[in-house]
Amino acid sequence: VMERVPAVRKLVQVAIRDYSRAERRYAEALGARAACFYGHALFGWKAEGVPFREVCERVLAELPRNVYVSFDIDGLDPPYCPSTGTPVPGGLSFDEVAYLLEALAASGRRVIGFDLCEVAPGEDGDEWDANVGARVLYKLCGCCLRSHGLC
Numbered sequence: 001v002m003e004r005v006p007a008v009r010k011l012v013q014v015a016i017r018d019y020s021r022a023e024r025r026y027a028e029a030l031g032a033r034a035a036c037f038y039g040h041a042l043f044g045w046k047a048e049g050v051p052f053r054e055v056c057e058r059v060l061a062e063l064p065r066n067v068y069v070s071f072d073i074d075g076l077d078p079p080y081c082p083s084t085g086t087p088v089p090g091g092l093s094f095d096e097v098a099y100l101l102e103a104l105a106a107s108g109r110r111v112i113g114f115d116l117c118e119v120a121p122g123e124d125g126d127e128w129d130a131n132v133g134a135r136v137l138y139k140l141c142g143c144c145l146r147s148h149g150l151c
Helices: 021-029 039-047 052-061 094-106 128-147
Strands: 011-016 034-038 066-072 110-117
Touching (some): 034 039, 039 052, 066 094, 094 128
16 A cells, blocks of 8 residues: 555554564664654553553554554454464553554544454454454444534
């Protein structure tokens, strides 16, 4: 998207914890067109007493007026999505995601679309990941609607 869709002005990633050197170099090469909030930085801010509200403000400050949200479920801490393809310790809690989406909706930005990916079924019919995924999807729908003043 960053190479083929010139209208996309910025890539903002949150809670990144598992990446290769090439991925990091690519994000750095984008310069001002990218902002990456790595998981260790988010944890560091929280450990130093930075209120999560302020963490959200830092993330939101990087976003343009129109926002497309691509939510990868493995951005959550693995207890919330143990069956995802890339579970990595230290992700966001469900409540932190809900707060961030509510802050996005209230920020004056407009969510023009969203997707949810990497939700995978658990073993033997375990529906935990699907349940969490459905709840995240519900929050994404509400964020989009609120950002358009529809609820």
